[in-house]
Amino acid sequence: MFQFIARRLMLLLPVMLGVVLVTFMIVRLIPGDPCVTMLGERATPAKCEAFLDRYGLNDNIGVQFVRYLQNLIKGDFGDSIRFTRPVTTLIAERLPLTMELTLLAMIFSTTVGVLLGVISALKRNTFIDTITMIIANIGVSMPVFWLGLLLAYLFALTLKGTPLSLPPSGRFSAGLSPIDLAKFWGLENLSGLKFFLVELMSNTVLVNVIITHDWKLFWDALRHLILPAVAVGTIPMAIIARMTRSSLLEVVGLDYIRAARAKGMVERRVIGKHAMRNAMIPIVTIIGIETGGLLSGAVLTETVFNLPGFGTGLVAAILARDYPVVQGFTLVIAVIFVLVNLVVDISYAYLDPRIRLE
Amino acid sequence: MSVTPATQTRDTILEVKNLKTYFFTEDGVVKAVDGVDFSVKAGEVLGLVGESGCGKSVSSFSILRLVGVPGKIVEGEIFFEGQDILKLSKDEMVKMRGDRISMIFQQPQSSLNPVFRVGEQVAEVLELHKGIKKKEAWARAVELLTLVGIPDPKKKAYAYPHELSGGQAQRVIIAMALALSPKLLIADEPTTALDVTIQAQILDLINELREKTDTAVILITHDLGIIAETADRVAVMYAGEIVEFANVEPIFEKPLHPYTQGLIGSIPVLGNVVARLEVIPGLVPNLIDLPPGCRFEPRCLLRQKYGLEVCARREPELVEVTKNHKVRCWLYTDSDEHSAPLKVE
Ligand SMILES: Nc1ncnc2c1ncn2[C@@H]1O[C@H](COP(=O)(O)OP(=O)(O)O)[C@@H](O)[C@H]1O
Ligand code: SF4
Ligand SMILES: [Mg+2]
Numbered sequence A: 001m002f003q004f005i006a007r008r009l010m011l012l013l014p015v016m017l018g019v020v021l022v023t024f025m026i027v028r029l030i031p032g033d034p035c036v037t038m039l040g041e042r043a044t045p046a047k048c049e050a051f052l053d054r055y056g057l058n059d060n061i062g063v064q065f066v067r068y069l070q071n072l073i074k075g076d077f078g079d080s081i082r083f084t085r086p087v088t089t090l091i092a093e094r095l096p097l098t099m100e101l102t103l104l105a106m107i108f109s110t111t112v113g114v115l116l117g118v119i120s121a122l123k124r125n126t127f128i129d130t131i132t133m134i135i136a137n138i139g140v141s142m143p144v145f146w147l148g149l150l151l152a153y154l155f156a157l158t159l160k161g162t163p164l165s166l167p168p169s170g171r172f173s174a175g176l177s178p179i180d181l182a183k184f185w186g187l188e189n190l191s192g193l194k195f196f197l198v199e200l201m202s203n204t205v206l207v208n209v210i211i212t213h214d215w216k217l218f219w220d221a222l223r224h225l226i227l228p229a230v231a232v233g234t235i236p237m238a239i240i241a242r243m244t245r246s247s248l249l250e251v252v253g254l255d256y257i258r259a260a261r262a263k264g265m266v267e268r269r270v271i272g273k274h275a276m277r278n279a280m281i282p283i284v285t286i287i288g289i290e291t292g293g294l295l296s297g298a299v300l301t302e303t304v305f306n307l308p309g310f311g312t313g314l315v316a317a318i319l320a321r322d323y324p325v326v327q328g329f330t331l332v333i334a335v336i337f338v339l340v341n342l343v344v345d346i347s348y349a350y351l352d353p354r355i356r357l358e
Numbered sequence B: 001m002s003v004t005p006a007t008q009t010r011d012t013i014l015e016v017k018n019l020k021t022y023f024f025t026e027d028g029v030v031k032a033v034d035g036v037d038f039s040v041k042a043g044e045v046l047g048l049v050g051e052s053g054c055g056k057s058v059s060s061f062s063i064l065r066l067v068g069v070p071g072k073i074v075e076g077e078i079f080f081e082g083q084d085i086l087k088l089s090k091d092e093m094v095k096m097r098g099d100r101i102s103m104i105f106q107q108p109q110s111s112l113n114p115v116f117r118v119g120e121q122v123a124e125v126l127e128l129h130k131g132i133k134k135k136e137a138w139a140r141a142v143e144l145l146t147l148v149g150i151p152d153p154k155k156k157a158y159a160y161p162h163e164l165s166g167g168q169a170q171r172v173i174i175a176m177a178l179a180l181s182p183k184l185l186i187a188d189e190p191t192t193a194l195d196v197t198i199q200a201q202i203l204d205l206i207n208e209l210r211e212k213t214d215t216a217v218i219l220i221t222h223d224l225g226i227i228a229e230t231a232d233r234v235a236v237m238y239a240g241e242i243v244e245f246a247n248v249e250p251i252f253e254k255p256l257h258p259y260t261q262g263l264i265g266s267i268p269v270l271g272n273v274v275a276r277l278e279v280i281p282g283l284v285p286n287l288i289d290l291p292p293g294c295r296f297e298p299r300c301l302l303r304q305k306y307g308l309e310v311c312a313r314r315e316p317e318l319v320e321v322t323k324n325h326k327v328r329c330w331l332y333t334d335s336d337e338h339s340a341p342l343k344v345e
Helices: A002-029 A034-042 A045-054 A061-073 A087-122 A127-140 A144-158 A192-203 A205-212 A215-252 A255-262 A267-304 A310-319 A323-351 B005-011 B056-063 B090-096 B118-130 B134-147 B166-178 B196-213 B224-230 B248-253 B258-265 B301-306
Strands: B012-025 B028-041 B045-049 B071-080 B101-104 B184-188 B216-221 B233-238 B241-247 B319-322 B325-327
Touching: A002 A061, A002 A323, A034 A045, A087 A127, A087 A192, A087 A205, A087 A215, A087 A267, A087 A310, A087 A323, A127 A215, A144 A215, A144 A267, A192 A205, A205 A215, A215 A267, A255 A267, A255 B101, A267 A310, A267 A323, A310 A323, B012 B056, B012 B216, B028 B045, B028 B056, B028 B071, B028 B216, B028 B233, B028 B241, B045 B056, B045 B224, B056 B071, B056 B184, B056 B216, B101 B166, B118 B134, B118 B166, B134 B166, B166 B196, B184 B196, B196 B224, B216 B224, B224 B248, B233 B248, B233 B258, B241 B248, B241 B258, B248 B258, B258 B301
Parallel strands: B045 B216, B045 B233, B101 B184, B184 B216
Antiparallel strands: B012 B028, B012 B071, B233 B241, B241 B325, B319 B325
């Protein structure tokens, strides 16, 4: 098992290099002369020459890539053209929200999805099964923005004034914001990686609350995330429910389940231990794929619920042709994808001893 | 009829009476087991033979009440140690399985859960029924693996099923099945999936352990060679019914039912080569749409020879035509429309 993880981590290096190369190329493939896009009307040949020189765009593409790579290793993602701030700072500001949203949505979709799937499989071909699968099928075909608006309407307007009321937009209520950990710890003049990490932790409510015990902020942030998480988690929930049902039904029909029953164990143990452990293998794949999907789905939800996250940040950067930001954000999303896949692979190996050997 | 009921009940640990297990499928009702009667005496080996698809496995799953949907036991009684197990509560049945009645399956490797260590799977039976702790159960599991002849059992206990050969996997399953010295072991084609050389070893192992634990065995197989070697009594099954039931010698020396005769006749006389059942011409009837008379009638050569009309119209009963020898055939029993052409004295 340890060996397996070590080998997977080693394999990560070439994959990461590939990811960096692809994001680098994609940004360069966006049509249009960067100089004209950036300087617009003011672009004269002389100015353009100076501009290209300043950003190193006159160099051979290989040289550019190596320089980009060197900077990345130093933790330098370049500066945003629009905001003239380091891209890393923007990442530290916007990434935590999206991660929190994805995490919450995944918790929602996995627990509810697996639960519905198991119930439905155990009550196969009964009324309960039919109802559960109708819910799942509606869930799959529900557009995120539409569900988001419906939920916002229901919980923010119809239920307004009741304890069930939930905020429809924004990350925190007015006047609340996370305590800056640099100040909290009395650290000044941070720079580079340290600054990035402290910023990232400050903005991650889950981490922030552990350090500062600012529970008021935590609950406020959680309440703001519930509707978006449900909106974005509903399709994965439905897909996981269907997958759980079919996977469990398949396993339950296999020889070793009958053999387990023949050993004299109660049905709860047959399903909970012997069947589920095997049924989880394909379910974990789906959970991994859906987590990736959630990151892309976040763009839509963040727009509907007006959340200043990674998705909205990336869209804004693309529209403004803020290339360093586009490049940096895309790279981060790609890396997260790769890491999610790594986690899926490791869970696989944990669940299925046959995989560990390969 | 000739055996007094008193001796029968004393000896018999399992008595299956008029068992009917049907599958309710979209195509119709599959009468996989349709009125089966047989009994097993303490410590004996009962051979259950018949072509593939005749209902042997479904009969054995019925005894453990492990028939899954769309199957259902629709009728009958199964007395185990005098108690009708079809009337037991779910919990009582769970306690019975793996403890007093256990089972060995045809596909050893797919009968072990691929994601758990084999030691854990053996230990689990002990944990379930003895309530002993994990560590103690593991130690006992290693002993059991030693007993069934697994090489290097301490280490092999940590193996996963895919790391074992078919023969080793079957040994592990035997260890599980006999861990609690059950009164009855159902072995459903325990060697069919194994190499010929391993087959003999596994059969020897079952026999050896059976003698130690005084366990009765229902040995299901379509291999008459195995039956001749190991069984005390034999029940021959055809299309969901028992057609002949007797001690092993009369079955091989004086088989009565035309189907049994066909089976025996198809064993090569020289050498002990495995019997091929397909030699009997014709096909097993469709279990959804059974012929109204004798189920073997479409394939029966003796019916033609004796010109029996009744066979196509009425089903014969399983009748004891001579001491401890039952057969289901109009050749040996009269009806109100014919008198039996063959009499057994
Ligand atoms: N789950 C099922 N659904 C429908 N029919 C079944 C099912 N399981 C078994 N049967 C039918 O029951 C009959 C007996 O099967 P089985 O007991 O497995 O035969 P065998 O004697 O080879 O062990 C077969 O004809 C099979 O088609
Ligand atoms: S009852 Fe008739 S058809 Fe059936 S086995 Fe006997 S002789 Fe053949
Ligand atoms: Mg079978």
